[in-house]
Amino acid sequence: MAIKYIDTANFEGKKVLARFDFNVPLKDGNITDTSRIDKALPTIKHILESGASKLTMMSHLGRPKSNEDTQFSLEPVAKYIAEKLDFNVVLAPASVDAGVKELLTLNETKIVLLENLRFHKEEKANEMEFASKLSHYADVYVNDAFGVSHRKHASVHEINRFFASNAYAGFLIKSELEALDKVLNKPQKPFVGIIGGAKVSDKIATIEKLLTSVDHLLIGGAMAYPFLKSKGVEVGNSLCSDEDVKLATNILKADKVGKIKLPVDHIVSNSLDGDANTCDDVKIDEGMIGLDIGAKSIANYCEIISTAKTVLWNGPMGMFENESFSNGTMSIAKALSESSAFTVVGGGDSVSAMNKSGHADKVSHISTGGGASLEYIEKGELPGIQALKFGVN
């Protein structure tokens, strides 16, 4: 069964319950990056402009231990959405119980944001009873929380049990699935995958999957050292666990035609906050830590990227939070922005590097859900999306 998107739904006079990912960063009670909310606005506006009689929104925020963790209240989110819509947004005191049902019967509550779903442990436990209570608020369910759809949580998974033919995906999920499907199903060749970050074990399944479809897989960041070590190259004191070397060895064995490309030089230091030194050799001296890919590696990678028709990037090329070790990551961001290929960037760090480069608008798609996009690449499906299509048994 195909997924149903909100542009095919009839919301006229309907009560709509919609799950978003409003898990925004907060500092002193203020939102420091509103992009997750901004990306949900087209779906919110569409529901309201399509004549819905009531919109009840729900989200989680952070990792509260209980409902006493008031710093995780969605109050700043409710305020921000109200400003953006120029309409009153009522924050309900809880997601369920606490008089929420009565509150929703009032005429004044046209747009409601339920308080943090994770104030209730039942949300993460995917409890049917909790999902059932939520479902009583509305006639139609919308999921636009792509970044949470790899989780079997009540508001994205179990809840579908109660909206058999009345469940829709929002515009954010639509754009994520369209972009990722374009990369997964018959990508235009050459297809170049770029994987970086800290640990092979975190991305092993994604790497294995990508190896079947890419023409080149460029590896950078700390991820590269287990691969180099597995090939017998000394990596000094670089981040490199025995477990990751084992995984890298297996991946290299599976790579029969040499799709995997590794750094040939590095930027190193004797400590994580020490001075940056050039290491022209592939081998890193004892006592030194590899913290970025070097100039020759950047040139090699950019050359390959320039030939690509499809590019997928996840994970930084070094410890880019420190400017001395950010050149590799920023050079990849620039190469993607200059590419005419279909370019998809996922994962918090690569996305923030892309934003920092000032060229985020030049890539084809920026994925909002790091974990969700990796899992979708690996499995071609997510529990929340599957439940939206087929319901829950």
Ligand code: AMP
């Ligand atoms: P991940 O969440 O796996 O994408 O990893 C991202 C983190 O990896 C970032 O915080 C980077 O600073 C870190 N990282 C990338 N390359 C290195 C490196 N060579 N040494 C230490 N940390 C690194």
